Structure formats: structure tokens, C-alpha cells
Amino acid sequence: MNALPGIPSNLSGRLSGKTALITGGGRGIGRATAELFAQEGAAVFAADLEHGDPYTSPAIHFLALDVGSESHWVAAMAEVTALHGGVDVLVNNAGIAGSQKAILDEDLDSWDRVVSVNQTGVFLGMRAVLPTMRANKRGSIINISSIWGIGAVPIAAAYQASKAAVRHITKHAAIAYGPDNVRVNSVHPGIVDTPLVQAQSGESNAQVVARTPLGRMARPSEIAHALLFLASDESSFVTGAELYVDGGYLA
């Protein structure tokens, strides 16, 4: 069935009137999410260590941010508040793979760096936006975990531990701030065609694809669409949930 005749396009998007902050917004899933959210009418702050290619949408504002640094978060929130008042949607997407070693081969610096970005970054991000969200009695926080936050493989101990921590602090936050009408959910991507995955060994990527029922990597936009649902009011009764977007890997 075709769209009904006479219907004008573009009156309101699924995120119109909302301000969204997306960490790791320079590349991969974060970039695709920033573009999709802007297309749906949100004012978007895309935060990352460095500015990547220019964004398609003029509604995307770049913020320089190291998510593991509390002083960076203070500065970033000051900029967001000055421009847009506050944040309605936070996507804690910034993440690094780290050394991908098992416990006995890992060194402490590498472990700390992964925990700082993947785990402490999520904690600091939630701390930065929760006061305003509680005051406004609305907000959606989406924390990006991973299939490796659910199941384990014999490598990448730090990555897996940090992603499992993200899953659980999400449930903690959902319970703690649900009474303030702040929703907090985790999303667990499988293998996605992003710079993070492209930098890993082709052989191990091929193994994951082989164990994925859909038999391919996801496109970043396929994760972004799941995030769009959780960011929008369509998911107004969804909190404390974990959404797998993994091509069936964990099924």
C-alpha cells in the first residue's frame, strides 16, 4: 500500500523536541545514531575524542569528550546546558576493545584503560545527566553493552568484564531512578561493521559471523534503529531491559 495521497511530509519526527547526547559519536554505531536521531528531529550532541568526517545533518553539534574523565563531563554538560538546557536522551556508546587478552596475558594499564572508557565512562555519563532528568521527570538512558556482556569467549577479559558491568549498572539505574520516570536500558550488539571491529583480526571476526544465524555483520544503522526506539516515547514502558541486536547470536 502506498502512502496516502495528499499527506505532507515532515511535520514531526519520532524524537522532535528532544536533545540527545551520544558518546563515541565520531564513528561507527555512534555516528550512525547521531545522524538517525537528527533525521528524526532531535538536537544532537555527538561526543568523541576527536572530530571525524563532517556530519550530514546541521542538527549535530560535536563535543570533545573523554568519557573516563569527570572534568571533561563537567565541561561538556556546561556546553550542552548553555546551548540546549539539558539532555533528554543519553546514549553511552563510547567503547574500546583494548588488548583483547585473557587474564594472565593482560597488563594492568590496558585493563584500566578499558574499564575507564567502557565502564567508568557509563557511570560518569549517567551521573552527568541524571540530576536534570530527575528534575524534569523524564529521560531515556541507553547504555551500549555487547553480546560479550552476556556470554564469554576466551579472549578480551577486560572488554567482557566491562560490558557485563554495563549491563548490570543499567539494571541498577533503572530501579533506582524509575520512580523519577527516567528509563535506563542496555543494548547488546553482536558483530557490527565498525572501525572497532575492522581493527580486530579478520579470522576471529569470521568465526563470530559464522556463529551468527543471520550470517553477516550488522550495519551500524541497524543498531541505531534499535536505539531510536529506546530513545523515543514509543518505548515509554521499557526500562531495565536488555535488547540484543545480534543477528541471533545469543539465541
Add this chain to the structure above:
Amino acid sequence: MVNQQVDGVDFGTQRLVGKVALITGASGGQGFAEAQIFAREGARVVLTDVAPPPESLLRELGARGCFIGANSPAQLEIYAAMIPARRIGTPLEVAELALFLASDASRYIIGAEITVDGGIG
């Protein structure tokens, strides 16, 4: 993607244009809400349930919705089309499996889960 509105009516973002959705338990409550939102997004919806929805609800869906009663010939045809064997099973076919499991012919089959479903599982 943006919502489309005419005269204050929200036609959604037309995310399901060209799709047909079959919804069970659709005559009220959550099932009917699903039918409504799917239709708003451009899908054609087939509602099934043991009893039809109130006339007024069905009218809301207009040409995009239709109702098929449970176990009506039309619905059995829909089920049959979903089964690789292309037909509904018979009670005898289930009994024959029970006979096999009860008999000594199956003496080494323990703790197994065996489907008799024409291949749909």
C-alpha cells in the same frame, strides 16, 4: 523518517507500508492496540480471535483491517499454509507417535522431545 499528519490525524511514519500483519488475540486490549498501530503505519492487518472485535473498533481500521474467526475454514487455511506439510495434522498422527514411544521399539529413546508438527517447529 517523520510522522505524517492530515487534518490532525497522525498517520505515523508509514514504516509498514506494503506489509501484511496477522495478529492473534486481536479483538481487544493489547492485540487490538497492535492492530491499530500497525494499520497506522501502513500495514494491512488480519485480526484473528475466538470472537470478533466490536464493530466500532473494526470500522476504525477501515479498508486496512479484516477479521477472521478462530478455527474458521479461512483461518485453518492460513495455518495450513504456514506448515511445511501444507496441511493440519490429525489426532491419529499424534497417537501413532505415542504408540511408538510406549512400545519397546523406542527402548533407547529417553528424555527426548519429539515434534509432530508437519515441520513447522
